[in-house]
Amino acid sequence: MQNITQKIAKNDRATAVAAGLxxxxxxxLAERWQVSVKKLQADRGNRCGVPFVKIGRSVRYRLAEVLAFEELHMFLPTGAVH
Structure with a gap:
């Protein structure tokens, strides 16, 4: 039996991302950003970086939050139009 995330992700990935599923x-995330897991852990300990969800001992990052964080921290060359 598929869970709701898998069903939505199959049908409309953009909707699933926007819904935070x-x-x-x-x-x-460490692989995506090419940083170490320890760097992400340090960022969480310092209360900086991307927001996260902690369930028990597991840490998860909503893809929507990751994408928003990346967009917020994007720097464009001088004179570039975004």
Whole structure:
């Protein structure tokens, strides 16, 4: 039996992302950003970085929050139009 995330993700991934239904693990985010898991852990300890969800001992990052964080921290070359 498929869970709701899988059903929505199959039909409309953009809707699932916008609804905050897709999560990344520490390892997945570290790989995406090419940083260490320890860097993400340090950021959480210092209360900086991308917002996260903690369920028990598991840490998850909403993909929508990750994308928003990346957009907010994007720097464009001088004179570029965005």
């Amino acid at each position: 897709i999560f990344l693990t520490e390892s997945q």
